[in-house]
Amino acid sequence: MSQLQQIERNTTAAEVARVLRQRILGGLYQEGEFLRQESIAQELGVSRLPVREALALLEAEGFVIREKYRGALIPKLSIKEVREIYSLRNMVEPYLLEHALPHLTAEHLSKAKEHLAASRSCQDLSQWAELNWAFHKTLYEPANLPLAMQVLEQLLLRADRYLKMQRSLSMESLAESHAEHQSLIDLIEEGKFVEAVDALRKHIVWNEHDVAQTFDRARKG
Known part of the structure; x- marks a missing residue:
């Protein structure tokens, strides 16, 4: 992968994370709801790879919990x-x-x-x-x-x-x-x-x- 491709992918992942973060904070996604890579990728017109990286970033920030085979869960407020x-x-x-x-x-x-x-x-x-x-x-x-x-x-x-x-x-x-x-x-x-x-x-x-x-x-x- 070229350096330019890497930069473009990272930029796309950051933008997907920004959109998803705003939706979570805005209440569009509810606690207990699962976010699925395929659906998000299709909706935003991107590949699954930047979506997966965006969800990893959001998990590190505490906005989602990724579960194998199920997607990314919006955790309940505590x-x-x-x-x-x-x-x-x-x-x-x-x-x-x-x-x-x-x-x-x-x-x-x-x-x-x-x-x-x-x-x-x-x-x-x-x-x-x-x-x-x-x-x-x-x-x-x-x-x-x-x-x-x-x-x-x-x-x-x-x-x-x-x-x-x-x-x-x-x-x-x-x-x-x-x-x-x-x-x-x-x-x-x-x-x-x-x-x-x-x-x-x-x-x-x-x-x-x-x-x-x-x-x-x-x-x-």
């Missing part, structure tokens, strides 16, 4: 996974913020405020999730800790299904999240770095509790 994701986030995010704070500039804060303002008026859940990540990413990137950022991105990918369920069911959660983000910015601008890190930890704990409660309500409903 309160245990919620707890683990947020416990890990509460280790990684304060670590990133602590290292970023001495290097944050007025430009970083202005950009974070822009993302926050855009998220307040956003009606689309997928776009809201992107703005939420952009807000946090802007505050963490000055830490210059690419491995920690990579770990966090993987955690947020795993959390995305839960977050979108939470946001779709609770407008109060959105308002509270925006208020806590604004408070975080205020503390940073006031130079209260210890308080800012503490506020971030509390924000993550609040988010965990809110997601867990929403998850419980959705299951009972």
